Amino acid sequence: MDPREIIQEKPQSIPKLMIGLLLLTGIILGGFFGFKEWYVDDGSIDAVPAFEQVTVKRGNIATTLT
Numbered sequence: 001m002d003p004r005e006i007i008q009e010k011p012q013s014i015p016k017l018m019i020g021l022l023l024l025t026g027i028i029l030g031g032f033f034g035f036k037e038w039y040v041d042d043g044s045i046d047a048v049p050a051f052e053q054v055t056v057k058r059g060n061i062a063t064t065l066t
Helices: 005-006 016-039 063-064
Strands: none
Touching: none
16 A cells, blocks of 8 residues: 555544534524524413512511511
8 A cells, every 4th residue: 555545545524614513503593492482482470470469567676676
């Protein structure tokens, strides 16, 4: 076997550009679908935590501090 053939052979690997494009596409699609899920939210009562109404009554300062 000729040494020049061995040197000229390149290992089979995915180019860095292709990996970068796949990663960028994944980030863009994830951002798009995440925003879409947030934007389409119907705002129903189940989506928002419900708080009970709190009433404040006047009382004695001594009982408040204990």
